[in-house]
Amino acid sequence: MRPALSLSVVLYLAALAAALLLHRIAVLLPGGAWLAAAFHPDATSVAQLTLHFSLLPRVAVALLAGAALGLSGVLLQQVLRNPLAEPATLGISAGAGLAITLADALAPGLAASWGRPFIALTGALLAAVLAFGLSAKQRFSPIAILLAGLLVSLYAGAVSAGVQLLANPYDLSFYLWGGGSLVQQDWSLFRSLLVRLLPVGLAVIVLVRPLTVMGLDEAGAKGLGLALAPARLATLGLATCLAAFVVSAVGVIGFVGLAAPALARACGARRIGQQLLWSPLLGALILWLTDEIVLTAFGAGREFLPTGAATALIGAPLIFVLAPRLRAAVAYARTATIIRARHPGLILLLWVELFLGAGYGALHLGRMPQGWVWTDAMVALRWPHLLGAAAAGMLLAAAGVLLQRLTGNPMASPDLLGISEGAACGRIVATAIVGPAAAGLVWLGSSLGAMMVLALVLALGGRGRRAQPDRLLLVGIAANALGGVLVTLALLAAGPAAGSLRAWMLGDTGLITGPAAITAVALVPVAAAALVAMRRWLALLPLGGFAAGNLGLSVATARGLLLLAAGLMTATATLLVGPLGFVGLMSGHLARISGFHRPLPQVLAASLSGGLIMLLADWAGHNLAAPDMLPAGLLATLIGGPYLLGIILVRRSSRIGAS
Template sequence: MAERMASARRPAVLAGLLGLAALLLFLRGLALQLPPDRWWPALTAPAATDIRQMLVHYGFLPRFAMSLVCGAALGLSGALFQQVLRNPLAEPGTLGVFAGAKLALGAALLWAPWLLAFGPEPVALAGGGLALALVLSLAWKRGLPPFAVVLGGLVVTHYLGALNAAIALFHHAALSDLFVWQAGSLSQTGWRPTVQLVVCAALAALAVLALLRPLALADLEDDGARNVGAPVALTRLAAIAMAVVLAAMVASAAGIIAFIGLAGPAIARRAGARRLRDRLLWAPLLSAALLALADQAVQMLDPGREVSVGALTALFGAPLLLWLIATARPAGAPPRADGVSAFIARPAPWIVLLVVLLGLAVVAALSLGRTPDGWSWTGPAGWPAILPWRGPRVAAALAAGAMLATAGVILQRLTGNAMASPEILGVSAGAALGLVVVIWGFGAFGQAPLLAGASTGAAATLTAVLALSRRSAYAVEPMLLAGLALAAILNALVTVLLSSGDPRATLLLGWMAGSTYAITAWDALIAWLVAGAMAIVVPLTARWLAILPLGPAVGQALGVARSPSRPVLLLLAAVLTAAATLTVGPLSFIGLMAPHLVRLIGFQRPGPQLAAAALSGGLVMVAADWLGRNIAFPWQIPAGLMASMLGGAYFIWLMRRR
């Protein structure tokens, strides 16, 4: 009994501490703007002749209120998603709601501005709802299992993000206001948006109260809930609608605020809120306190410049979530293989076919292209003239695709997790963080220091993710959470750097898009040297890669658990990811797509699977580079973005078929 009462008090204590910290920072900020004897007049009836009172009344106070309301709405939205989908990873960001809202608003600004006649809210709501519908449709046939929903959400978010980035490349000036919005800003010039959001959140909260009992029964199996009279389908649909409305309203009012909808419910659950009633109470309160604290810290750290609060929430929330993962109780063994039964007994003909296809793709990429006079084909006789221009980028794209695919195979077999990849586990983000440290900390731009920094960042990130997931036996959810947290830290850091006005940030943004436009022959040679060295070393680990997916017991019996297998494989995956990230940026999808593709074909043994994945990854990246060079000629779409769009479309099609 005493333990239960203590467990019930922990969320209240934590919310109180966070709220108190936010309140103290708020009062300190208020004291810096006005003496205490003018606080009440500034709140109730600001003097028109006192500019400081006007700024406090119409700017500082509504901003604090907006942070509380936005945080509470996102926390309630995340708690609803997690309850209905029975998935602790569900929240507006991981389910594609924010990505859909951002894409819909960008498209409306460019091609249908009349849709914004009634404000951005309907457009954001429609975009977020359609994106969520797509995510749910990908897993509907299998009964919305958590693993499939998370995978679908990540794929749709990644795909819509790539589409958004591609649109932004061609319409940067027209979408400048959207860039400010999507970074997440709570700045206010009056009380009207805050009041509107308060009314919307209050109505949604009342609707949730009416759904409380049916939602609580959602913890039962569907048949059990129906037996006690719960309208399962209608309850889920209504709760999802409320969650989407809350997220879309916040996005339209304050932009994309990352992590709050995930961190609040996760903290509440970890702090002891076991019952649905408790989670629906404490998740909004914790999220409100967390967002208010982050926003006040932003204003206190740099009062003279507007820094995206959406970026800072990731910097605040991600380490907290990493701590929750590290201290969570083990939840059982992870799902191992993804149920693929196809098996190729003789892989050699398939390998030869992939080699032929890759050769044809390289020839086409070198010979076929668009010019001001239209399409042209350059035969071998003309290659000496075009090789200095097309050769390095094609060679670098091939090497990068092969390295990412190889790293994906290593990670999936090392963890026994079919969702493991450099992109999803945050390893690419770690490599990018290493580059940021080298460039900003040491001012180095050479290939050697950049490769060393990226490799160190990738290795440190991968080691951290695996260490955090070890208690759960490398289960899917902790690994995904850790990868999402680390990727959020990278995105937050990049956003802060871009807002600084430093010219190096523009170079970083172009590199993150995965452009091969500026690849030189030396860059391509470095990529091929690393790829060639890995092609010699990685096959020597085939026995480890065959035994590790069978579990620690089998590995212990066969002596693999006591060997240096994990450190060596970690190092290989880190170097492969770092070298590829230097070439095509952290956005590619190849590390997830290529291993899945060859496993579906039937490559199950590690040796053939490594070879087939490397060839497939190189083929896709060469095709992505060629399409990006020609599809919108004379403008170019970066190969990394093109690969993300190709990979995302492939995965959406694949998940709808299964």
């Protein structure tokens, strides 16, 4: 342990945060009035009241919440032996946030009767159980449990966003809380949070010895008389309580629990006792400093960027740095059953008939004020958004199969690798620069955003023939979180347009025009022709970089061109329906379940299933809640999320094999 270095880092962070705070206070009040305003504010002075009831409580809550998250992170990392474990990456924070969102939107009186902390704790525990259950078959290996937790986070976040959109699309306060807002109006929240966190912190002191022994293997722990299972459960319970109480008070704040222990270890804190001391202190300062930077950069007059969202700027780069050091997940089973279609032509014909039949029915069957009707009168109004949704689903499905073969990972898809988020960021930036009328340049910006993210994921996941499929997925999900900061900025800067932009992010197809739909449909055969030309690459890459190279394939060139194709297809789909979740992944699995494993038949079957999913989601979104409209992307996510989690829970993991 290097106490001098640790103390220097703490003092530096504290001095920087304090300097930013004092600068803001100096703008607000003259120096002679600071002390009086801090303890006995003048009731007639708005500036003194602001200092006493807003600025200082905000600092206190930031310090308390940061310390709790730092302590929760070090507990989770110790018990799981995973340097990337923390409430955000394990889905605990997202589960707590979803529980609060559902309670506030669907049963406002529930929070008053049960209490927000209890509701948040219930959601956090359910999310933790789900994440651990999903990773149990891979023996809770570091990457397996992280992927399970991040998938839970993505799904919980999508559901929360959908609930917020349906409850009140124009209420930004709901959205700001979900992003981790530290806005305070008095000292009551600080006091209530302190009362809940203090007993948990004291209980952690009792676990110092068991936590130290947890660093040993099973035999060593038993030799010292420690029953690991109860100690681990108690530690996980305390870590979950810390995170849930913070979420109930200030919303979801990610990555502080990751950054604080990592910084403590970098300063030389090797023993668990040292980490338990320094991690909460560093967590408090990290969150305080982040909040001060946000307020200084965007102004304290309004909450432009939630501090919880800004912490992704710290956490995502940490995942990029630490992911290559993780022990890989348990090796994929090689005995997984491969289902092959006996009559692939007939099954493809069935997919085509289902697709065309669903499209014809969706054009004619609808819900009117007088009830359900079948009429030709709706065709002219419906064909643009139905055609656009179907084309987007087909392109995302094809991109999903391409990425699964490119990375050798059956869980890869445009959304889980962060490509959809990159395309959305590219679209937003391009629109801000050239305006929405320049459709070609907006599409180019979206494509560049998608390809930049995919290039980053491939570079950090492993170069050339040494790509690591699990790490590719983990880095992609981290890139998703980083892109979310830009999206949050765009949503909050959009003003009155924020509601429509959030609807687009959830997959609203209502604004798809006829020319846009026709353009997207025209790109489908172009993409198909490109994939036909790349069919040999798609067959060889799942064998692995070394094997494909030994068979004469230029791995770097093949991956680069497939990256380009995946980026263009994802960008086109994203422009139409926003960054959809799970469609690209679910379609590839449906194709394999149908018995298609060769590249071209698999792409065709997946594309038909992806188009069918989006057709049905679009039709349901326009009719089930009529006259209100549900975004098709949200419905597809609500369907695809449980399907995806079920696949992880029951499947025997296997690499995608070429045939």
